[in-house]
Amino acid sequence: GEDVEQSLFLSVREGDSSVINCTYTDSSSTYLYWYKQEPGAGLQLLTYIFSNMDMKQDQRLTVLLNKKDKHLSLRIADTQTGDSAIYFCAESSNDYKLSFGAGTTVTVRA
Amino acid sequence: NAGVTQTPKFQVLKTGQSMTLQCAQDMNHNSMYWYQQDPGMGLRLIYYSASEGTTDKGEVPNGYNVSRLNKREFSLRLESAAPSQTSVYFCASSGFSGSVYNEQFFGPGTRLTVL
Numbered sequence: 373g374e375d376v377e378q379s380l381f382l383s384v385r386e387g388d389s390s391v392i393n394c395t396y397t398d399s400s401s402t403y404l405y406w407y408k409q410e411p412g413a414g415l416q417l418l419t420y421i422f423s424n425m426d427m428k429q430d431q432r433l434t435v436l437l438n439k440k441d442k443h444l445s446l447r448i449a450d451t452q453t454g455d456s457a458i459y460f461c462a463e464s465s466n467d468y469k470l471s472f473g474a475g476t477t478v479t480v481r482a
Numbered sequence: 483n484a485g486v487t488q489t490p491k492f493q494v495l496k497t498g499q500s501m502t503l504q505c506a507q508d509m510n511h512n513s514m515y516w517y518q519q520d521p522g523m524g525l526r527l528i529y530y531s532a533s534e535g536t537t538d539k540g541e542v543p544n545g546y547n548v549s550r551l552n553k554r555e556f557s558l559r560l561e562s563a564a565p566s567q568t569s570v571y572f573c574a575s576s577g578f579s580g581s582v583y584n585e586q587f588f589g590p591g592t593r594l595t596v597l
Contacts, residue, residue: 376524380522402583403583403584405585412590412591413590413591414486414572414574414588414589414590414591415525415572415574415586415588416588417585417586417587420583420585460524460525464583464584468513468530468532468576468584469527469530469540470527470584470586472524472525473524474522474523474524475522475524
């Protein structure tokens with residue numbers, strides 16, 4: 373599969389903004405996704421962006437896509453303790469498979 | 483509407499034993515997937531089934547077999563378990579039908595330890 377890379381850990385203070393970054397290599401990616409995994413659970417889709425968009429906002433979440441640099445980011449405003457989880461970046465092109473990054477573990481401290 | 487269900491939730495095997503992980507979805511999805519998750523490795527695709535009656539290898543198929551029993555069910559079999567197969571296994575499904583948007587819905591996972 374294609375490579376998707378993320379930093380492994382992020383620590384953030386409650387109430388601050390979190391920014392999780394992701395880079396990918398497949399220039400034919402059509403959709404890019406952010407999934408959230410809470411402890412002991414499966415992954416849940418948080419948000420996604422189509423490749424012809426630069427930005428998508430959904431309540432506290434902002435996704436930025438720089439297609440030229442193949443860079444995706446997820447910003448969580450006013451981070452809460454319930455946002456502590458592993459966040460996975462994933463991309464898909466014109467087939468059945470998603471390629472996932474290794475996941476970024478976000479720890480929210482009081 | 484239970485979504486994607488997996489059984490068992492936990493399993494301990496001895497090296498060389500066999501077992502089947504079960505997965506079912508009630509969303510009438512065409513496509514189903516089996517992933518392996520290890521710390522720091524993300525999710526790696528083991529096998530997938532684009533539609534009922536078809537299965538294909540993913541990134542890491544060695545040591546596994548799958549069966550798409552019907553549209554709802556997709557099982558993963560370990561014929562002779564090895565310690566390297568200690569992992570968390572996730573099943574997922576999607577309504578993907580050849581269009582580009584491929585939201586996948588995940589089950590809660592099976593935590594497998596091979597001694």
